[in-house]
Amino acid sequence: AIILKRKNYLFVDGRYTVQAGMQSGKKFDIKTIPKQLPSKVLKNRKLMIGFDPKLHTESMLSRLFTKTKCKLVPVKINLIDRIWKNRKDNKVKKFFLLNKKNVGQDYKSKIAKLSKILNNNKIDLHFITAPENIAWLLNIRGYDSKFAPIPNSYLLMDRKNNLSFFCNLSKINQNIKKNLKKVSIIDIKYIEHFLLKIKDKKIQIDKNTCSVLFKNILKKNNKIIEIHDPIYS
Numbered sequence: 001a002i003i004l005k006r007k008n009y010l011f012v013d014g015r016y017t018v019q020a021g022m023q024s025g026k027k028f029d030i031k032t033i034p035k036q037l038p039s040k041v042l043k044n045r046k047l048m049i050g051f052d053p054k055l056h057t058e059s060m061l062s063r064l065f066t067k068t069k070c071k072l073v074p075v076k077i078n079l080i081d082r083i084w085k086n087r088k089d090n091k092v093k094k095f096f097l098l099n100k101k102n103v104g105q106d107y108k109s110k111i112a113k114l115s116k117i118l119n120n121n122k123i124d125l126h127f128i129t130a131p132e133n134i135a136w137l138l139n140i141r142g143y144d145s146k147f148a149p150i151p152n153s154y155l156l157m158d159r160k161n162n163l164s165f166f167c168n169l170s171k172i173n174q175n176i177k178k179n180l181k182k183v184s185i186i187d188i189k190y191i192e193h194f195l196l197k198i199k200d201k202k203i204q205i206d207k208n209t210c211s212v213l214f215k216n217i218l219k220k221n222n223k224i225i226e227i228h229d230p231i232y233s
Contacts, residue, residue: 001028002038002049009041038064050075053213061212074212093143094173095151103139107180110137111161117230118159124201127218128155130209133231134165138180142171154191154214166191198222 002009010028012020020030031041046069051061053074061072100106114137118126128134131150135141142151153167163183172185186194195214199221205214207226218224 002042004047009038011037038070039067042068042070044069046070048073050079051212052076052078053216054078054211056212057208057210058212058215059207076213092168092170095140095142095167095171095176096173097176097179098139098141107138111157111163114157114230115159115161118157118204121204121225122202123204123225124158125198125203126157127203127205127210127214128157128229128231129206129211129214130229130231133229137231138165138183140176153188156194164194166194192217196220 001011008028009031010020010024011031011033014032014035017030017032020028024030031037042065048071049065050073053076055078065072114126118124128137131142131144131152132148134153134155135150137155140151141149142153144150144152151167151171153165155166156164161182165180165183165185166188167185169185169187177185192213195217198218201222202225203218203222204225204227205218206229209229210226215224
């Protein structure tokens, strides 16, 4: 969605154009993607457009706003959060481990394979920002989405198999602590501070999932390698 001073646009997949018109058509001009992207709607307009750098990647913004004269400005405090007064507090639900019978490999063997890739490419650190990849790697699941059992979290791994797992600590139970005892589990609120302390490393990120915020933090003092996360393959 793009909110301007006098007009609002809502860009939706073609499957939802009719629904979006019924539910939001009075407040938004509905556009169907990929036929109509912000780059087409805002062509030749010089606008300053704010965005939450935690929620967008460089590749996404480039694809949506290419060929426009707009200037994109990161806004660290999410403006929707500031005005959403009656937001329901979702009950925190614990992450859970998959049963060993239901996984093809234990997490240690998966980590060993990933570590081999890092060593072969002389990568110091691999930063995983897609929660589905963390779910697969650690054999854990969560209830952070109503329709997909993904655990909202981030993971940083070095080529010596040391893992830092960033999440809401109240979602971690004793069973996970016991089974992932060699994994450092860190409160997600400290992730920016943690990443800022990393220096002089060669760090691998996925350009399609790593946010603008985290990429900018890491590239201050390190060399960034943008790839397609090897976990996907």
